[in-house]
Amino acid sequence: MADPKGFLSTPREEWPRRPVGERVRDWDEVYVPGALLPIVGPQADRCMDCGVPFCHEACPLGNLIPEWNDLVARSDWHAASDRLHATNNFPEFTGRLCPAPCEAGCVLAINQPAVTIKNVECAIADRAWEEGLVPPRPPDRLSGRTVAVIGSGPTGLAAAQQLTRAGHTVAVYERDDRVGGLLRYGIPEFKMEKRHLERRIGQMREEGTRFRTSTAVGRDVDAAGLRARYDAVVIATGATAWRELAVPGRELAGVHQAMEYLPPANRVCAGDLERSPLSAAGKHVVIVGGGDTGADCLGTAVREGAASVTQLDIYARPGEERDEEAEPWPTYPRLYRLSAAHEEARDLRSAPAADADARLFAASTLRFTGDAEGRVRSVRLVAVDAARRPLPGTVRSLPADLVLLALGFSGPDPADGLVDGLGLELGPGGTIARDGAFATNVPGVFAAGDAARGQSLVVWAIAEGRSVAAAVDRHLSGGSTRLPAPVGPYDRPMTA
Numbered sequence: 001m002a003d004p005k006g007f008l009s010t011p012r013e014e015w016p017r018r019p020v021g022e023r024v025r026d027w028d029e030v031y032v033p034g035a036l037l038p039i040v041g042p043q044a045d046r047c048m049d050c051g052v053p054f055c056h057e058a059c060p061l062g063n064l065i066p067e068w069n070d071l072v073a074r075s076d077w078h079a080a081s082d083r084l085h086a087t088n089n090f091p092e093f094t095g096r097l098c099p100a101p102c103e104a105g106c107v108l109a110i111n112q113p114a115v116t117i118k119n120v121e122c123a124i125a126d127r128a129w130e131e132g133l134v135p136p137r138p139p140d141r142l143s144g145r146t147v148a149v150i151g152s153g154p155t156g157l158a159a160a161q162q163l164t165r166a167g168h169t170v171a172v173y174e175r176d177d178r179v180g181g182l183l184r185y186g187i188p189e190f191k192m193e194k195r196h197l198e199r200r201i202g203q204m205r206e207e208g209t210r211f212r213t214s215t216a217v218g219r220d221v222d223a224a225g226l227r228a229r230y231d232a233v234v235i236a237t238g239a240t241a242w243r244e245l246a247v248p249g250r251e252l253a254g255v256h257q258a259m260e261y262l263p264p265a266n267r268v269c270a271g272d273l274e275r276s277p278l279s280a281a282g283k284h285v286v287i288v289g290g291g292d293t294g295a296d297c298l299g300t301a302v303r304e305g306a307a308s309v310t311q312l313d314i315y316a317r318p319g320e321e322r323d324e325e326a327e328p329w330p331t332y333p334r335l336y337r338l339s340a341a342h343e344e345a346r347d348l349r350s351a352p353a354a355d356a357d358a359r360l361f362a363a364s365t366l367r368f369t370g371d372a373e374g375r376v377r378s379v380r381l382v383a384v385d386a387a388r389r390p391l392p393g394t395v396r397s398l399p400a401d402l403v404l405l406a407l408g409f410s411g412p413d414p415a416d417g418l419v420d421g422l423g424l425e426l427g428p429g430g431t432i433a434r435d436g437a438f439a440t441n442v443p444g445v446f447a448a449g450d451a452a453r454g455q456s457l458v459v460w461a462i463a464e465g466r467s468v469a470a471a472v473d474r475h476l477s478g479g480s481t482r483l484p485a486p487v488g489p490y491d492r493p494m495t496a
Contacts, residue, residue: 002044002045002070002073003073006042006045006073007046007048007108007115010042010045010046011113012043012046012113012114012115012116013042013043013116015035015122017030017032017343018030018031020344020348023190024302027269028190029096029189029190029192029193030191036122040123041072041073041075043119043120044068044069044072045069046115047066047069047073048066049070053065054106054107055102055103055106055107055115055117058102058330058493058494059105059459060459060460060486060493061087061462061463061466064083065115067083068083068084068120068121069115069117069120071083072120072123077124077127077131077133078133081124081125081128081133081134082133084121084124084128087484089161089162089200089462089465090158091121091122091124092125092129092196093154093462094118094121094459094462095122095125096191097187097191097458098118098457098458099457100117100118101493102118103115103118104330104333105329105332106330109329109330136203136204136206138164138165139165139207142168143166143167143168143169144169145231146168146170146171146229147163147168147230147232147233147476148170148172148217148226148229148233148234149163149170149171149173149233149236150226150233150236151173151181151236151238151449151451152173152174152179152180153180153181153182153450153461154181154183154449154461155236155448155450156172156236156465157180157201158461158464158465159448159468159469159472160204160465161209162473163469163472163473164207164208164209165207166469166483168231169210170209170210171211172209172212173212173221174212174215175215175216175219175416179197179201179211180197185262185266185267186296187296188265188266188296188299188300189269190340191299194269216416216417217421218417218420218421219416223421227422231444231476232446232476233422233444234446234468234472235418235424235432235446235447236447236449237412237416237449239411239450241409241411241413241414242258242409242410243407243408243410244405247365247366247367248366248367249367249368249370249376250368252370254370255376255405256278256402256403256404258293258297258405260278261276261278261297261300262296262300265279265300265304278402279304280300280301280402281304282307283402284306284307284399285301285306285307285310285400285402286309286312286379286398286402286403286404287310287312287404287406288404288405288406288407289311289313289405289406289407290311290312290314290315290361291408296406297406298341299339302341302344302348302350306350306402308350308351308352309350309351309358310360311345311359311360312359313360313361313363314364314388315334316361316362316386317356317361318336319336320335321335327496328496330494331493342358343357345357345358360381363382364383364390366381368400368403369397376400376403377399377400378398378399379397379403380396381398408455409450410430410454410455411429411431411454412430412431412451422440423442424440424445424447425440429454431450431451431452431453432447432452433452437475438452444475446471447468448465448467448468449464452464452489453489460487463487466484466485466486467485469483471485
């Protein structure tokens, strides 16, 4: 530890956000540019360098957190970057997008605010790029083996980079016109500017990874034929089958899935569109679903100029403090958290009917009602108890010109043709079945990420990408690999 008393003398200080009134007028990241580096050294000094660092256990990547905290506190950015990249291919992604289960597992968090691990991680990654500490790492020699990776989200990119660096010739197939998957078209620009993604893709191209965009395997390319052309195939398509809400009025115009709404907004930022065809401008918006995707819709609708925007969460409002009985340390607790989007909606009073910020908690949707032209005009809802039973006398309506369903995803979309084209077996939840070595029932075909695990966090996606790369390398080399495998197919986050 650089400062043995740092955790006693220095309070937690997070990367400050730009003023709400300023940031909602643009699509730039919400944080104050340049404000992280001046505070991150003392924050890293708060790390106690625990003998048993539970932040390691809470992070599926096994990030060497106390080590790079100590190096940042000593201003050794080069060594800090080496230690961070030893376990994480894309720390600038996780440093912005991950909800930081590592901080929930921080030993300091037992009775104090945790170390700002996520901010330190982001600072190291950004400083590394600024100082040229992450050059391309092409392999010394090629193995002569070829691998197709289907999907270019964080799992596919991590797997592709690891396998390329191991010497295999890797081609990544992406159905969209640009590489990145949900990182590209699902994550709004204000959460992660796409320049971070472009930088990594450029690095991967220089290392030798090849990309095939606008190519949907199973539709544009025969899946079985693709398998025959490569020595191994990795399926990393993500969980693209969105969950539905079977209530009266679902068929009305103006009721859309979140992933129908977010991509056009990202295309506006990319310059592809002048205006989103589903723009929330001037509309009363209701978002059904209380998770991160719903918050992404919220921040997007606020920036588009919605007349009002309300987010419905079927769960009761969580508490401000950890429930030690139900969710003891070091598990990740369900707490009342104020994302940047919720802070914006609260300060701008974007949802006058909401309980707090823009959210109505313990609210269940009963039906959507429309006008004579078949367009949605209101959402009928009811308050529910902890068992989701309606409470008498709590039925109400909210005006709605645009309804967004942010209910999560169940697995790969069967309509894509990939599962049937390869003859893959599915598990009970609709995800791709695999064994303990990430292998599917089809020889030479492996599955990783949300397509096989189910909807999860970006840090789990990258961990799965690294692990499936090790499994594929072992398969191609005849039983051995030097690639790390931080998680197994059946590993799960810590729970009580």
